Amino acid sequence: MNDDFYKIRRLPPYVFAEVNALKAAARARSEDIVDLGMGNPDSPPPAHVIAKLAEVAAKPDAHGYSASRGIPGLRKAQAAYYGRRFNVDVDPGTEVVVTLGSKEGLANLAQAITAPGDVILAPNPSYPIHMFGFIIAGCTIRGIPAAPGPDFFEKLDRAVRYTVPKPTVLVMGYPSNPTAETVDLEFYEQVVAFAKAHGIWVISDLAYAEIYFDDAKPTRSILEVPGARDVAIEFTSMSKTYSMAGWRIGFAVGNRQLIAALTRVKSYLDYGAFTPIQAAAVAALNGPQDCIEEHRLLYRRRRDVLIESFGRAGWDIPSPPASMFAWTPIPPALAHLGAVEFSKQLITHAGVAVAPGTGFGEEGEGFVRIALVENEHRIRQAARGVKKYLQSMGVNAGGPVRAAG
Template sequence: MKETIELAERVKHLPPYLFDKIDKLKKQARAKGVDLIDLSIGDPDIPTPVHIVEALKDAAPKPQHHRYPSYEGMLAYREAVANWYSRRFSVMLDPGTEVLSLIGSKEGIGHLPLAYVNPGDVVLCPSPGYPVYSIGTMFAGGEPYFMPLLETNGYFPDLSAIAADVLKRTKLMFLNYPNNPTSALCTVEQFKAAIELAHKYNFIICHDAAYTEMYYNGKKPMSFLEIDGAKDIGVELHSLSKTYNMTGWRIGFAVGNPDIIFGLGKIKTNLDSGVFQAVQEAAIAALDTDEAALAPLRDTYRARRDALYNGLKSIGIDAMKPEATFYMWTKVPKGYNSESFAVHLLENAGISATPGNGFGAAGEGYIRFALTVGVERMKEAVERMRKII
C-alpha cells in the first residue's frame, strides 16, 4: 500500500477556501445542464478597456520585458501610482520608497503577515471579511482576532470592545473600505479612531482599498492615507482588478509607510520575481485613464444594483443598497441560514450567491450577491427567486 505524505500542519487546519468551494458547486450545477446565473464571485464580466489591451500589445514584443522584472516594480509604474494618488486623493508618495508593485492585492494581503507577524502575535481581522486576512495570518503563525462588523455599528469594528490584553499582543489590523462583503463606507472619524489605537498600541494598519473607485452617489470614497498619522503606522493596498476590469491581469500595489513597504518587499524578493513588465506598462495606461472614462462603468453597475435591489425589495427580501462596491449584502429570509439559502437558490433557481458565513461568523444570516451580470439577467434572477420564496 502506498504511503500517504501528510500535509503540513498549517495547511491541515485551514478551512476550505470559500470561492474554491463555490466553484465546485457551480461546476456540478452546470454539469447537470443548469442555466446558471452567477452572482457569487466579484469577477467583472465587462472586458478590460481597449486602450489598456492595446498598451499590452505594444509592450509585449519589447525584448527588455522578456527578462526578469524588477522586484519592486518598474519605476515608471511606481511613478504612475504616485501620480494617481496625488490626483485622486491629494496624497503625496515617494515612488522610490513608498510604492511597491503587487501581483494583485490578494498577494500583498497574504504576504504582509509573513513580514511582521510572529507566532503568538494577534492580527485583528474584520468579520465578515475577505478570507485571506485570516488565512495569511495563520500561515505566519499568528492568531486571528475577529472584529464583528454589525449593522448596529455601521459595519465598522467596535474598537472599544477589544480587550487591552489583546491589543498589547496585536501586530497588525486589517481594514477594508468600501467594504467587501457589506459594501459599507468608512467615515473620517472611524479611520481616526483606528489610527489613534494603532499609535497607542504600536501596531500596523493595512487598509485594503480595492473598491474606492466603485461608487454610485457621486461622493468619492477616501483613502486611509488622507488621515493625519496614517502613514506613520500604515499601508494601503490597491488593485487594478475592479476599477479597470483587470482581474486576470494580476497587478496591484502597496503604498504608504516606507519601512512597512520595505518589509513587505523583503518577503516578495524571496518568494516571487515581480510582475511582467508589459503588464506594468498596460497598468500605467490604466492609471493614466481620464476619470471621466470610468463614469459609464459606474453607470452600468448602478443600473444592475437598482434592478436587483428593487427586485429583492418587491419580493420581501431585506437588502442593503450599496453606495460603493459591486456587492449587495442581503439578509436571508426567515427559515434559512446563510448556507441553506445559498443551496436553495442554487438547486431550485439556478442562482449562485455567496453565503455570508463564508466570510466569518458575523456574516451568518446574510448572503452576498455580486453585480456581475447584465440588467435583464438580473431581473430574471429576481423572477426565479420570486417563484421559490
C-alpha cells in the same frame, strides 16, 4: 511519512466549495445559472490599455524577468494617482510597491511583519485573506466588528486591553467586502490615533476605492490623515477600477518600514508581473479615466435593478452605498436553512448562484453576498427564478415554509 501538515490544519474546508461544485454540476447538465457569486468584473479593460499590452508584448526584449517591486514608471503612476485622487504626496521610490494583486500583497506582508503567535485584529465578516493571510503566517485572529458603528472603538479598545499577547496589527477594508459599508475621514482619524496610542500597525484594503454610489461622498483613504504613514499601509488594486482582475496588478502604499519589509519578502518570492502587463497598467493610470465613471454608473444601475426586481420577487435587498456587492439577509422565513444550504437551494431551485455569508467568517451566518457582475437582463432573470423558489417554499403565498426537495 507525516502528511498532517500544520498550516493546512489551520485552514478550514473552503466554505464556497460545496456551492461551487453544485454550480459546476448544474452547468455540466447545460442548466443556465445566473452567477452572482464571485466578484469577477464582466466588462473589459479600456481599449487603449489592451493596445498598450499588445504593443509592449510585441517587443522581443519584453519577455524576460521583470522587477519584483514594480517597474519605476508604474510606481510613479500610482503615486500620481494618490496625488490627484486623495491629495496625498507619496514617494514612488520608498512608499510604493507593486503587488500581484492586493491579495498576494496582503499575504506576503503578513509573512513579513508577524511571527507565529502574534495576535491580529481583523473584521468579521471580511474578505478571507484579511484573516487567513495571517493564519497561514501562524498568527491568532481576534475578530472585531466589520461595521464602523458606535461600538467599533469600544470593542477595539476591549480587544487591546484583554488580549495576551497584545495585538500588533489591525486589518480593515472599506468599502467593505462583503458588507459594502463605507467610512469617512473622521473614522480614519480615530483609527490612526488609536493605533499610535497602542503601537499597532494598520493595514487598509481599499480595493473598491472607485465604486461608490453617492457622488457627494467619494471613498476616502486612510493616508489622507496627517501622520497616518507613521502606522499605516494601504492596498489598492487595478482589478475592479479598470476591470483588470485577471491581470493581477495591485499596490501597497504608505509606511516606509512596512513597504521595505514587503519588498524584501517579495524579492525572494517573485520577479514581478509580466512587464507588458505593468506597462499597460501605467497606461490605465495615466491615460483617460472615463471608464471609472462608466463602471461606477454600470454598477449603480445594476444595484438599482437588483433591489427593485428582487424586492418584487419577495426578497428585500438592503441598498449598498459602495462596492460591487449587496450584503443580504436570508429571507426571515428561510433563515433556519443557514447560509450554505440556502445558497445551494438557490442554485438548484432558482438557477441563481450567490456566495454564502459564512465564507467571510462566522458572523456572516444568516447572510449571502450578491455580486453585481451580470447585466440587468440577467439580474431580472435571476429575480424571476428567486420568485418561483420563494413561492414554492410558501414564503410569498403566506403558507407554511417547507424544505425544498
